[in-house]
Amino acid sequence: MNSINLKKLISVLVLAVTFTACVQDDDFKTPPLSIDEPNIDGIVIGVDAVLGILAQEVADEGEDAKVTFEDTNNYVEGYVVSNDKAGNFFEEFVIQDSAENPSGGLRVLIDVNPLFTTYEFGRKIFIKLDGLSVGIENGVATLGVLSGDEVDKIPSFSQNDFIQRSAEVADITPLEITMADFSDDLTNLYIKINNVQFNRNDVLGDNPLTFAGEPSDEFDGERNLESCDSGAIAVLSTSTFADFKGLTLPTQQGSFEGILTKNFFGDTFNLVLNDPTGLVFDNENRCDPNVLECDGTSGGANVVFEEDFTGLSISDLENSGWLNVNTTGGSLDYIVGSFSGNQYAQISGFNSGESPFEVWLVTPEIDLTASTAEELSFDIQANFDNGNILTAFITDNFTGDVTTTEWSQLDATIPNGNPNGFGSFESVGPVNISCVEGNVRIAFRYAGADPGPTTRYHIDNIEISGN
Incomplete structure (x- = not known):
């Protein structure tokens, strides 16, 4: 090979290496081929x-x-x-x-x-x-x-x-629907849902969740999307193989664009993104509920009320003044469950066939007239978690009917659990309730749908303490 040809060969190789080095592996696009x-x-x-x-x-x-x-x-x-x-x-x-x-x-x-x-x-x-x-x-x-x-x-x-x-x-125009429209006929369609946000427990705390990068995420990360229009809940599912799994969930509200599908078991509607740009969360004004805010310190050594459900049946609770009410007309209700000798209030909408369901567990009347600086705490175990659907309330004016009572939502962060099995009991609170006086009741509202969010909850060690 003569020197001129050798120089040409070297020049070509240098150009090829330089060009290759400038191309990122993940930047390739569909080749601009002419398709007949x-x-x-x-x-x-x-x-x-x-x-x-x-x-x-x-x-x-x-x-x-x-x-x-x-x-x-x-x-x-x-x-x-x-x-x-x-x-x-x-x-x-x-x-x-x-x-x-x-x-x-x-x-x-x-x-x-x-x-x-x-x-x-x-x-x-x-x-x-x-x-x-x-x-x-x-x-x-x-x-x-x-x-x-x-x-x-x-x-x-x-x-x-x-x-x-x-x-x-073609330019794809997403089909605008609401969570109430979910049906089998709309699965496998590219949809848009407006005015949604992630549950405040997932994004506003000290450790906001990622799309699918938590230790408990196996195969998929499931996160609650809430409708600011209706309060309905849907599950956003993200693969643990997605390259955006470690991104933190956005705190704002906005719109979702992606595919309506179902989970692996085919029993719950899921929303799936093509990529994070399908979430346009550009509204800083969240639609979180108003929660009870009591000023001043709380807590004391005196136990005003406690319940650990030991040795009790659900009928024992009802006979002592507890209420167990399904307001949507179904048969789903709370029961007393147990494991390894520990008893707790338990509820799960899985396989109930009720859509929607709303079930309330309400304490007996609790007299706070002789105490001050009260605070509430309880333990929650969330299991087979496919949506955060438990909410705690308080009232000082119970009408005898949960649907006509004016309730104040408590600032109680309900923990997330294992989506594929049983979680661990976690403490909730203490929640300052010192600004509520007289005779009060605490309530746990369980609201979801089957198919839909049916997380199984165990509630234990409910306690109000004060001075």
């Missing part, structure tokens, strides 16, 4: 048609029914509304039937990662249905290949056999 509109040699049907076929099979065979497409020559068309770039989706994407005002969506499983470089947000695609199956997996309509009695991932080597890209990349 595919020639679909078959019948194009909508997502709603696929969902309708599945609904007929489910009506005949039950929720585990699957539909396998054979010799239909059908293709389903849809727009991609998920994005796995931030790691919050893995080997799956979500399509809906139209770029705006969608009415149906499908989750598509495929053994390919990443997907956003090929099926970016807004890309219109066509999926050949013959050879694929659709069924309800994790509570939502899912398309893939049948493996045993489950819908599984399309193999990577079959990707191009089944999926074709359109030249169209």
Whole structure:
């Protein structure tokens, strides 16, 4: 090789190394390739048609029914509304039937990662249905290949056999809904919910929560989003593999944009972000409830009231003046539970089928006329936590009916628990109640829905002390 050619080769190598060093691995984008509109040699049907076929099979065979497409020559068309770039989706994407005002969506499983470089947000695609199956997996309509009695991932080597890209990349307009609108028909759609915030217990304390970076987060972090319009609660689920899992939750209120889906078990609606930009929390004015604020010091050596539930049944409590009231007409109520000899008040809406439910546990009348500087404390164990739905109240004017009584919410931070099992008892308080006088009652309101937030709570060691 002569010296001129050697110099050229060295120059090319230097340029190549310099160019490569300037490119960040995580900055790659979809190559600007020219895509021709595919020639679909078959019948194009909508997502709603696929969902309708599945609904007929489910009506005949039950929720585990699957539909396998054979010799239909059908293709389903849809727009991609998920994005796995931030790691919050893995080997799956979500399509809906139209770029705006969608009415149906499908989750598509495929053994390919990443997907956003090929099926970016807004890309219109066509999926050949013959050879694929659709069924309800994790509570939502899912398309893939049948493996045993489950819908599984399309193999990577079959990707191009089944999926074709359109030249169209649409601007997706999120479907604006409220939490009250949640239904199976709206799952797998790109939605927007306005006027929401994270629970104050999660973001305003000394240790605000991250999206999914807490020691108790396994597979997913589940955080409560509250509606400032209705007070309803929804669960935001974030994968522990998401690259934003360690970010702290925003303290403001604003809007959510993302996918409505369900949790792994398919029994609770979940909200999932494509990335953190789906939360536009730009309103500094939170909508937290007004809580009782008593000035001055509190606490003393005298126990005014206490209850540890030892040796008692729920009927014993009711006979001694406690109230156990379901205000939504269902049968769900508090019971006395026990573990390793310890007893406590217990409630769980799981498998109750009540949606919504609201259950109150109210103490007997407590006389504070002979004491001062009172404060309240109690212990809480939160278990299978999928939403913070317990609230403590006080009143000095009980009407005999929890729905007509004027209650003051206590500034009591209810602890979060293990989303996948039993938590540990944690102390709540002391809460200063010294500005409430006379005969008072303390209440614990449990309000959620099944399906929806159904966290199981154990309440123990309720105590009021003072001078």
